[in-house]
Amino acid sequence: MAAHFPVNHHLRPLYRLLAAVSGLYMLVFGVAGFIATSGSDFFTRDDAEWVLGLRTNPAFSLLSIVAGAVVLGANVIGRNLAHAINTLASIVLIVVGMAMLALMQTEANIFAFSMVNVIVTFILGFVIGTASLYDRVGPRTAATAEDTHRNSPAAARS
Template identity: 75%
Template sequence: MAAHFPINHHLRPLYRLLAGVAGLYMLVFGVVGFAQTSGAEFFTRDEAEWVLGLRTNPAFSLLSIVAGVIVLGANLIGRNVGHVINTIAGVVLTIVGMASLALMQTEANVFAFSMVNVIVTFVLAAVVGTASLYDRVGSTAEAQAEEEFRHGPSTARSTV
């Protein structure tokens, strides 16, 4: 069964803005974190710093920079590029949050995640994933065809 996303949703600019803010947070967190953890071992857990409320090491900071640039860039470009990237980012952030939760108290916690990191990752996944549901763009004819498919052909309303 194929997913049917609304096309040209009237709140699309709001959702793009929210996803862009999420990407900007990831980018700023990564840049500040990388600056504060420079000089530490790349995958250190012992020398991890707290930055903008999250625990980080140079590896996680660099990963956050890359993710932030991708999400922010896709939402600045907009159109269906944003839709595809937001969909992928929402799924990836959810998987990262679940994996980090599972590995948090083990030696495999190479990104020095704490419970706060997991919660913020799930919140970012929810924001970006929700934005992906409503930011699809298309022509007026495509939007009308999608609405007819989802709700059935509109019938003429009789007046009484």
């Protein structure tokens, strides 16, 4: 499957920028949420605050700080580290969104998610996942070989 990711895509900087902005949003949300919820119980659901349009508690804020810093840092560094981190982060965000959607109205909603949180988590997961499809880096020979294979008559027939 990894062989089908484009190598050195010409819009790679744009996709890395979008993933970095997503990571920056998670980081800023986490810091603002941690400040707003300081003094609350770590996994509180009742005293959860609304920050930047999302519901949060100290646990979710701390998780957002870590996730945002990792995604932002990977995209600042770039190379194939960004590709690997973006792929993993998108999968984790989609899984967390699905889990919190299933657990939203239960006592297991430890991150105080609301429907808005689920939607934003899915959007961030899809943006970062899309970036991971186009941010793979390789030598010019690998990119040329991929373009040749992609544009060959045999590839068009299959």
